[in-house]
């Protein structure tokens with residue numbers, strides 16, 4: 001399934017150029033053109049799925065295997081000490097391209113990038129209630 005208006009479908013089809021790193025039958029990896037750090041890579045399924053809720057679970061093995069392979073290569077190429085895998089779903093979460101993709105962002109001991117602040121629950125009961133609420137929707 002592809003979407004003619006989707007930039008990542010067009011990259012997957014070779015209609016728009018990219019700095020390609022890896023591809024197999026199901027997956028493509030290429031450099032993000034606006035990198036957090038050089039080597040910042042995107043891993044996408046070649047088929048068009050909007051987000052995590054729509055991507056078929058059967059693609060998971062191909063995607064996970066590509067993430068492992070490509071992340072190891074990004075680490076070696078950049079000399080990074082670590083990496084983040086990030087995946088945004090929905091406008092509220094910062095998704096700007098609505099063809100699911102995973103970011104591999106190389107990280108360095110002294111890069112001083114901050115993730116968001118974490119909070120707390122008022123008490124253990126509130127935390128258990130939240131868990132029960134989520135579980136009730138499974």
Ligand code: AMP
Nearest residue numbers: 007018031032033034088094095096097
């Ligand atoms: P997200 O905000 O998670 O949807 O991420 C979309 C990412 O795609 C951003 O980091 C963009 O810099 C990147 N991006 C958009 N268009 C291209 C393109 N043509 N080639 C490479 N990366 C792109």
Ligand code: ZN
Nearest residue numbers: 006009048099
């Ligand atoms: Zn697409």
